[in-house]
Amino acid sequence: MLKQFKNHINNNLPFLKKSKLLIAISGGLDSVVLTHLCHQLKLNITLSHCNFNLREEESDADEDFVLQLADDLNLEVFIESFDTEAYAKENKLSTQMAARELRYNWFDEIAKQLQYDFILTAHHADDNLETVLINFTRGTGLEGLIGIPEINDNIVRPLLPFSRAKIEVYAKNENLKWREDSSNASTKYLRNKLRHDVIPVLKEVNPKLLQNFQTTLNNLNDTIDIVEESTNAVLKKAIDTTDDNHIAFKISEFKKVNNPKAYLFEVFKEYGFTEWNDVLDLLNAETGKQVFSKTHRLIKNRKHLLLSEIKLNDNQEILINKDDSNKQIPLGILFFDKVDAISETQNHTIYVDKYKLNFPLTIRKWKKGDVLYPLGMKGKKKLSKYFKDEKLSLLDKENALLLCSGNDIVWVINKRADDRFKVTKNTKQILKIELK
Amino acid sequence: MLKQFKNHINNNLPFLKKSKLLIAISGGLDSVVLTHLCHQLKLNITLSHCNFNLREEESDADEDFVLQLADDLNLEVFIESFDTEAYAKENKLSTQMAARELRYNWFDEIAKQLQYDFILTAHHADDNLETVLINFTRGTGLEGLIGIPEINDNIVRPLLPFSRAKIEVYAKNENLKWREDSSNASTKYLRNKLRHDVIPVLKEVNPKLLQNFQTTLNNLNDTIDIVEESTNAVLKKAIDTTDDNHIAFKISEFKKVNNPKAYLFEVFKEYGFTEWNDVLDLLNAETGKQVFSKTHRLIKNRKHLLLSEIKLNDNQEILINKDDSNKQIPLGILFFDKVDAISETQNHTIYVDKYKLNFPLTIRKWKKGDVLYPLGMKGKKKLSKYFKDEKLSLLDKENALLLCSGNDIVWVINKRADDRFKVTKNTKQILKIELK
Numbered sequence: 001m002l003k004q005f006k007n008h009i010n011n012n013l014p015f016l017k018k019s020k021l022l023i024a025i026s027g028g029l030d031s032v033v034l035t036h037l038c039h040q041l042k043l044n045i046t047l048s049h050c051n052f053n054l055r056e057e058e059s060d061a062d063e064d065f066v067l068q069l070a071d072d073l074n075l076e077v078f079i080e081s082f083d084t085e086a087y088a089k090e091n092k093l094s095t096q097m098a099a100r101e102l103r104y105n106w107f108d109e110i111a112k113q114l115q116y117d118f119i120l121t122a123h124h125a126d127d128n129l130e131t132v133l134i135n136f137t138r139g140t141g142l143e144g145l146i147g148i149p150e151i152n153d154n155i156v157r158p159l160l161p162f163s164r165a166k167i168e169v170y171a172k173n174e175n176l177k178w179r180e181d182s183s184n185a186s187t188k189y190l191r192n193k194l195r196h197d198v199i200p201v202l203k204e205v206n207p208k209l210l211q212n213f214q215t216t217l218n219n220l221n222d223t224i225d226i227v228e229e230s231t232n233a234v235l236k237k238a239i240d241t242t243d244d245n246h247i248a249f250k251i252s253e254f255k256k257v258n259n260p261k262a263y264l265f266e267v268f269k270e271y272g273f274t275e276w277n278d279v280l281d282l283l284n285a286e287t288g289k290q291v292f293s294k295t296h297r298l299i300k301n302r303k304h305l306l307l308s309e310i311k312l313n314d315n316q317e318i319l320i321n322k323d324d325s326n327k328q329i330p331l332g333i334l335f336f337d338k339v340d341a342i343s344e345t346q347n348h349t350i351y352v353d354k355y356k357l358n359f360p361l362t363i364r365k366w367k368k369g370d371v372l373y374p375l376g377m378k379g380k381k382k383l384s385k386y387f388k389d390e391k392l393s394l395l396d397k398e399n400a401l402l403l404c405s406g407n408d409i410v411w412v413i414n415k416r417a418d419d420r421f422k423v424t425k426n427t428k429q430i431l432k433i434e435l436k
Numbered sequence: 437m438l439k440q441f442k443n444h445i446n447n448n449l450p451f452l453k454k455s456k457l458l459i460a461i462s463g464g465l466d467s468v469v470l471t472h473l474c475h476q477l478k479l480n481i482t483l484s485h486c487n488f489n490l491r492e493e494e495s496d497a498d499e500d501f502v503l504q505l506a507d508d509l510n511l512e513v514f515i516e517s518f519d520t521e522a523y524a525k526e527n528k529l530s531t532q533m534a535a536r537e538l539r540y541n542w543f544d545e546i547a548k549q550l551q552y553d554f555i556l557t558a559h560h561a562d563d564n565l566e567t568v569l570i571n572f573t574r575g576t577g578l579e580g581l582i583g584i585p586e587i588n589d590n591i592v593r594p595l596l597p598f599s600r601a602k603i604e605v606y607a608k609n610e611n612l613k614w615r616e617d618s619s620n621a622s623t624k625y626l627r628n629k630l631r632h633d634v635i636p637v638l639k640e641v642n643p644k645l646l647q648n649f650q651t652t653l654n655n656l657n658d659t660i661d662i663v664e665e666s667t668n669a670v671l672k673k674a675i676d677t678t679d680d681n682h683i684a685f686k687i688s689e690f691k692k693v694n695n696p697k698a699y700l701f702e703v704f705k706e707y708g709f710t711e712w713n714d715v716l717d718l719l720n721a722e723t724g725k726q727v728f729s730k731t732h733r734l735i736k737n738r739k740h741l742l743l744s745e746i747k748l749n750d751n752q753e754i755l756i757n758k759d760d761s762n763k764q765i766p767l768g769i770l771f772f773d774k775v776d777a778i779s780e781t782q783n784h785t786i787y788v789d790k791y792k793l794n795f796p797l798t799i800r801k802w803k804k805g806d807v808l809y810p811l812g813m814k815g816k817k818k819l820s821k822y823f824k825d826e827k828l829s830l831l832d833k834e835n836a837l838l839l840c841s842g843n844d845i846v847w848v849i850n851k852r853a854d855d856r857f858k859v860t861k862n863t864k865q866i867l868k869i870e871l872k
Contacts, residue, residue, distance in 0.1 A: 137638050137642040137645055138648055139649065139650075140651075141655035141656065142578070194637075197637045198634055198637050198638065201633045202634065205570075205573050205626055213572075215576075216575050216581075219701075223578050226663050226698050226699065226702070257665060258661050259665075262659065265658065
């Protein structure tokens with residue numbers, strides 16, 4: 001395998017040979033083999049290991065193992081310890097997502113501070129197959145079927161074309177030691193379910209599964225090249241003007257193609273839009289009609305679609321019209337018009353009396369003098385006082401946004417609803433508002 | 437479901453309402469439901485049932501069931517009985533493939549003779565998911581991931597967006613009767629393996645699997661629209677001249693795009709080529725270099741690629757150069773240069789002594805005066821006599837092709853090798869030649 005790995009580096013990732021590399025190492029089979037292979041090729045590597053403290057002594061033994069390996073190979077090593085559960089709770093993430101965020105953030109920090117060119121991770125062909133199957137079960141498109149990219153910004157995955165079996169054979173032949181991650185053995189996680197229950201059957205059905213998977217990936221990558229070229233050609237014709245605030249796209253160019261929606265998706269996907277039928281409808285909508293993603297907005301303006309980033313400066317506001325509800329997602333906020341039953345109002349989901357609202361609603365930053373009638377409390381409070389009582393950080397205070405009806409606060413978004421708009425027994429129509 | 441089916445017909449397949457339709461009915465759940473749904477919508481349908489005689493009394497009971505159903509619904513019905521095993525043996529097909537061929541051939545025959553506009557089959561969303569997974573395990577591309585087309589020539593599959601579960605609920609609610617196919621219960625076939633061992637786990641992992649699969653299909657269909665439009669744009673610029681014998685494509689146009697191989701694949705896939713790296717190499721090859729599919733050939737000619745159908749008229753021959761071996765597949769013939777061990781020479785695979793051959797070899801039709809030294813026999817025989825002794829049909833005789841070295845027959849392709857070129861103990865290099 002060393003020879004194949006060397007060929008792969010030479011042919012596909014030659015830039016690694018002249019780079020300063022940070023290997024993300026767990027101590028498991030894959031990252032240990034990646035470390036050994038890179039060491040054999042005399043690449044300029046440093047190890048970095050995260051101790052997520054999720055498996056008590058086991059986590060510490062992993063850390064010790066990595067320290068020992070670094071010592072054996074005479075490599076530099078960084079170790080960082082995280083309170084993953086606390087981070088997960090704080091940020092409302094699953095443990096896995098929390099670990100992922102912590103890991104990539106930390107690697108990125110080291111890489112930037114100490115000027116590492118690339119971070120290497122040990123993902124292999126089986127990981128990629130699992131990722132593709134997960135995407136498939138969730139519904140996906142061309143890119144989801146390609147799975148993990150081999151090069152993504154400063155992250156490189158040199159083992160991606162190699163199977164787990166091949167990696168294991170190499171480790172055994174070389175008498176390498178590695179740590180077994182006990183969580184791999186359970187089918188607790190989706191990925192393990194696929195690994196243990198689905199992929200073995202697919203391999204039984206076709207022993208060349210992984211090899212054929214590479215063929216599929218190559219074919220789909222060819223298709224992506226065509227799609228990108230074609231999209232760029234349309235884009236080049238469609239982009240009309242660009243200034244600091246927006247990019248203008250000629251609607252006429254999207255109407256010339258055989259499937260406008262397909263091209264709109266390719267052009268605007270990177271801005272986080274999700275409601276593609278709404279985006280398509282913009283082509284024939286009245287001027288002023290808009291669609292939001294969490295970060296961007298597309299507005300129909302006569303013969304153009306104007307794309308702009310949503311930046312709420314102190315004096316800006318976003319308008320929400322009555323008929324925007326059920327559709328628009330400014331900043332990731334969803335409106336549900338037809339609500340039969342209500343659950344408890346929470347930070348991220350509120351229920352209000354629709355007829356008490358004055359449309360258009362506005363979303364804006366808070367300002368001095370804003371007053372809140374906190375839901376469930378009697379009377380009003382200055383918003384600055386409310387923030388102080390709630391012990392908000394300076395940053396959180398700065399970023400706080402309000403949903404308002406006229407001058408009245410309806411919702412301190414993702415924090416507290418206002419008592420004046422709550423659902424009562426006299427409410428004729430309930431509006432559910434949720435931060436996605 | 438009737439309402440949804442009606443909407444689907446109205447929105448996506450409205451032409452069925454004015455057509456003469458032939459329903460392919462096995463008597464199983466899916467085709468029985470399809471029949472009832474079409475009958476409810478008062479479509480102009482006739483039933484057609486194949487008895488493949490593969491499951492003895494069960495097959496006959498299926499036939500009786502279909503006859504009864506036709507009677508109950510007051511529909512016309514065609515029944516045909518096949519000796520599937522014999523057909524499979526004769527044509528060297530698996531039983532499943534044989535049944536498939538017999539079925540579609542017969543349906544097509546009735547449709548043409550009795551002027552049915554479309555043949556309806558009862559494939560549904562689960563069938564399609566299985567097909568996509570099978571393609572995935574075998575290695576595929578965009579089209580393989582889209583699976584079964586809803587409309588393919590004169591075959592239409594109106595149940596394709598509906599799940600098996602939905603179809604079953606309908607059947608039970610309507611108190612329909614159907615025949616259980618006992619072969620469905622075993623995991624004997626690949627498809628059943630996926631149906632019973634893989635898809636249930638995927639559904640457990642994500643209960644919305646089928647719904648998400650439709651999303652994926654919609655996305656991939658959008659991608660196909662982009663690819664087709666882009667390919668057609670290149671094609672339009674590339675096609676230079678067309679005459680009865682060939683189409684000429686400007687090589688320069690394929691060199692302008694970001695990924696020539698991707699476009700070559702899209703342009704030439706319908707002609708059955710498989711060796712895409714060889715096709716790619718043609719762009720920079722010397723004039724005269726060629727690549728074959730079973731039915732077509734691409735020849736480099738200065739600034740063009742010439743595409744022509746392989747039609748061997750009486751005086752034409754195909755040349756095979758020495759360095760073509762290991763590569764070219766004229767008429768589906770493969771050459772393997774590096775052979776260590778040999779198996780027995782068979783109709784479709786022969787082993788010859790490479791140094792006894794005079795390159796270029798030729799492939800041509802047989803003519804009067806051709807003489808064969810049949811492998812394993814002493815002496816020679818007029819080819820016409822050999823054909824007579826082997827009781828070849830007139831058609832087989834007419835279509836027989838020879839692989840020749842100079843004037844000598846090396847192989848009556850797919851029938852008999854010649855003794856003069858056989859491997860002996862003195863053979864230095866073995867060449868394996870195989871009809872794919």
